Amino acid sequence: MNHNQRDWEVHPPYLYPDYKSTVFRAPSKPLIPMKHTLSESTGPVYGQDSVGQFDNDLTKNGIRNGEPLGERIVVSGRILDIDGRPIKNTLVEIWQANAAGRYIHKVDQHNAPLDPNFFGGGRCVTDENGRYTFMTIKPGAYPWGNHPNAWRPNHIHFSLFGSNITNRLVTQMYFPGDPLLQYDPIYQGVPEKARHLLVSQFDLSLTQPDFALGYNFDIVLRGHNATPFENQ
Amino acid sequence: MTQTPSQTVGPYFAYGLSPQQYLYNHTSIASGNLRTSSTQGEPITIKGRVLDGQGNAIPDAMIEIWQADAKGQYNPTDSDFKGFGRFGTGTDPEAQFIFQTIKPASVDGQAPHITVVVFMRGLLTHAYTRLYFSDETTENQKDIILNTVPEERKNTLIAQRQETPEGIVYQWDIVMQGEQETVFFDV
Numbered sequence: 001m002n003h004n005q006r007d008w009e010v011h012p013p014y015l016y017p018d019y020k021s022t023v024f025r026a027p028s029k030p031l032i033p034m035k036h037t038l039s040e041s042t043g044p045v046y047g048q049d050s051v052g053q054f055d056n057d058l059t060k061n062g063i064r065n066g067e068p069l070g071e072r073i074v075v076s077g078r079i080l081d082i083d084g085r086p087i088k089n090t091l092v093e094i095w096q097a098n099a100a101g102r103y104i105h106k107v108d109q110h111n112a113p114l115d116p117n118f119f120g121g122g123r124c125v126t127d128e129n130g131r132y133t134f135m136t137i138k139p140g141a142y143p144w145g146n147h148p149n150a151w152r153p154n155h156i157h158f159s160l161f162g163s164n165i166t167n168r169l170v171t172q173m174y175f176p177g178d179p180l181l182q183y184d185p186i187y188q189g190v191p192e193k194a195r196h197l198l199v200s201q202f203d204l205s206l207t208q209p210d211f212a213l214g215y216n217f218d219i220v221l222r223g224h225n226a227t228p229f230e231n232q
Numbered sequence: 233m234t235q236t237p238s239q240t241v242g243p244y245f246a247y248g249l250s251p252q253q254y255l256y257n258h259t260s261i262a263s264g265n266l267r268t269s270s271t272q273g274e275p276i277t278i279k280g281r282v283l284d285g286q287g288n289a290i291p292d293a294m295i296e297i298w299q300a301d302a303k304g305q306y307n308p309t310d311s312d313f314k315g316f317g318r319f320g321t322g323t324d325p326e327a328q329f330i331f332q333t334i335k336p337a338s339v340d341g342q343a344p345h346i347t348v349v350v351f352m353r354g355l356l357t358h359a360y361t362r363l364y365f366s367d368e369t370t371e372n373q374k375d376i377i378l379n380t381v382p383e384e385r386k387n388t389l390i391a392q393r394q395e396t397p398e399g400i401v402y403q404w405d406i407v408m409q410g411e412q413e414t415v416f417f418d419v
Contacts (some may be wrong), residue, residue, distance in 0.1 A: 005418065005419075006235070006357075006418065006419070007234070007235045009236050010236075010237045011235070011237050011238045011356075012237060012239070012356035012357055012358075013236060013357075014354070014355065014357065016354065016356060019354070019356065020354075021240075021353050021354025022354050022355070022356065023354075024284040024285035024286055024354075024408070024409065025284050025285070025290070025352060025353075025354035025355055025408050025409075026354070026408070026409070027359060027408060027409065027413065027414075027416045028285070028356070028410070028413060029413050029415075029416075029419035030382060031416050031417055032380060032415055032416070032417050032418065033380075033417070033418045034360075034377060034380070034417040034418060034419050035247075035287055035376075036419070037339070037340060037342060037377070038306065038339050038340050039298070039300070039306070039339060039342070039345065039347050040419055042298075042306035042307060042348070043298065043316075044262070044298065044307075044314060044315065044316035045307060046261050050261045052259060057328075061258075073275065080233060080243075081233075082233050082234075082235060083233070084233050091261065093248060093249060093261075094248065095244065095245065095247060095248025095249070097244075100316070103244040104247055104256070105243070105244040105246055106254075107243055107244065107292070107322075108243075108244055119247070119256075119257075120247065120248070121247050121248040121251060121256075121258055122248075125263070138329055140408075142384045157239075157241070157242065157244075157245070157248060159241075159248070159249060165298045165347055165349070165419075166360075166419050168296075168349055168358065169236065169238060170238060170239065170240075170241045170351055170358060171236055171237065171238055171239045172239040172240075172242075180395045186239060186240060186356070187239075189356050190239075190356075191237075191238040191403075193236045194234060195237075197234060197236050197237060198236070198237060198239065218236075218238045219234045219236045220234060220235050221235070221236070222235060
């Protein structure tokens with residue numbers, strides 16, 4: 001085993017019955033361990049050329065006739081490997097609901113208003129220190145059908161590539177002090193000791209005075225310590 | 233440091249991760265089409281559905297593929313073939329994923345294969361699998377990874393080659409649960 005295998009003491013299990021959609025979608029047979037080959041120690045590379053001018057500013061990239069509504073926030077953090085080294089020049093993709101808790105997605109029929117000036121998707125590339133920064137609007141909570149009176153806590157979806165395909169990670173960032181976290185089976189599906197890693201921290205140094213509050217959210221990927229094993 | 237835990241991609245990834253495929257007004261970094269007219273190699277289409285434990289096709293999965301080029305190179309420096317594709321199952325009427333790509337060559341003595349990553353609502357952590365090719369019987373029999381899979385489950389990783397009027401199609405369903413459950417790897 002490479003020491004940067006997926007750490008199943010922190011990742012949620014496939015089957016978590018409180019989250020109802022897992023019941024018929026979770027793989028039921030044990031995973032088969034795989035040694036890493038060149039296919040696992042490589043991965044797609046998306047750099048600055050995959051990012052458009054306002055892609056890291058969700059308060060601007062969906063404007064049609066005015067400013068989006070809601071609380072402006074800066075969301076920033078570092079992408080690191082498990083040894084604490086920054087992962088530079090890696091693509092970060094995010095998507096989120098608007099301030100009213102409504103996604104622009106056609107499938108979302110929640111009875112809350114769309115914002116004509118907010119799209120909700122963005123991307124950027126980390127800098128030399130592994131840091132990414134987005135300007136956005138604080139997403140609203142919204143109801144969903146998992147169980148009676150179920151509400152998703154405020155969250156932003158993140159998608160990361162890191163240095164190879166085994167570093168691939170899709171996760172969600174939450175906000176400190178959210179009372180809905182204790183009732184959310186998606187968040188609660190994470191083993192207890194690791195849940196706090198999904199909660200961003202209010203960070204005064206990231207705020208922009210007279211303009212926006214700031215939250216820090218660091219993300220740790222596995223890194224590239226895997227040694228491709230010799231063939232035959 | 234501790235790895236950041238995974239969370240589900242949820243039902244609303246389309247406008248963030250594959251906006252062009254779903255006709256949102258935003259660019260996509262990747263799509264189901266990996267090749268151009270100048271890409272070297274045998275053009276192929278990979279098609280299939282993602283089936284849940286009740287046998288229903290899942291219309292809100294996102295499939296990503298990662299592959300070598302026709303010379304067995306990842307991230308080749310001598311062409312624009314990126315080798316990465318991403319496709320959501322929400323735009324095809326039969327909830328299929330569809331990739332237009334080229335057949336990869338062997339890498340490091342392994343049988344030709346494609347790394348496949350599966351995301352969906354209801355999957356709290358993404359799943360890794362591999363696609364192999366039905367016309368590579370000899371290579372498949374020697375493959376170091378395929379040979380770690382129990383004999384009776386190997387067929388779940390082998391896409392079936394079909395010659396159709398629109399070209400070579402490899403048909404391959406991803407089965408999340410049950411007798412024919414696709415082999416998923418702890419990568």
